[in-house]
Amino acid sequence: MRPIRWFKLPALLCLASLALSGCAQTPKRSGEAQAVQEPAMPEPPAVQAVQEPAMPEPPAAQPAQEPTEHHSTTGEIKAILDGGTTLVIDHGEFKGFMAAMTMPFKVADPDIARDIKVGDKVQFTISKFGPAWQISKIEKTGN
Numbered sequence: 001m002r003p004i005r006w007f008k009l010p011a012l013l014c015l016a017s018l019a020l021s022g023c024a025q026t027p028k029r030s031g032e033a034q035a036v037q038e039p040a041m042p043e044p045p046a047v048q049a050v051q052e053p054a055m056p057e058p059p060a061a062q063p064a065q066e067p068t069e070h071h072s073t074t075g076e077i078k079a080i081l082d083g084g085t086t087l088v089i090d091h092g093e094f095k096g097f098m099a100a101m102t103m104p105f106k107v108a109d110p111d112i113a114r115d116i117k118v119g120d121k122v123q124f125t126i127s128k129f130g131p132a133w134q135i136s137k138i139e140k141t142g143n
């Protein structure tokens with residue numbers, strides 16, 4: 001019994017010390033490959049600042065835009081509607097754009113039609129504000 005115990009204990013100590021020194025050992029002593037640099041950690045992709053899409057602005061009042069196209073003709077005022085913001089006009093031909101007919105037109109700025117009355121003969125211009133055609137200029141030529 002005795003020799004066995006004697007043998008066992010150092011064996012265990014030896015194993016333990018091997019394990020410890022194995023961990024503690026510095027791998028290279030050569031001085032040659034010391035400059036091996038850790039590959040830089042790839043940068044994590046920058047966290048995209050996820051931006052809330054801006055709330056769509058309510059469409060601005062159309063007359064704020066510069067009109068892109070204009071047509072002029074003459075006509076006669078048949079009715080004034082919506083507090084002066086719409087004029088029904090029996091209009092002549094807009095050359096190359098629209099045949100003569102009676103139809104309503106929005107007025108870009110009701111102020112420009114302030115003095116217009118039903119029955120007035122007018123010379124007027126419609127302009128394209130965004131998708132909408134509106135009267136941009138109107139003057140009385142007779143009645």
Ligand SMILES: [Cu+2]
Nearest residue numbers: 098099101103
């Ligand atoms: Cu028309």
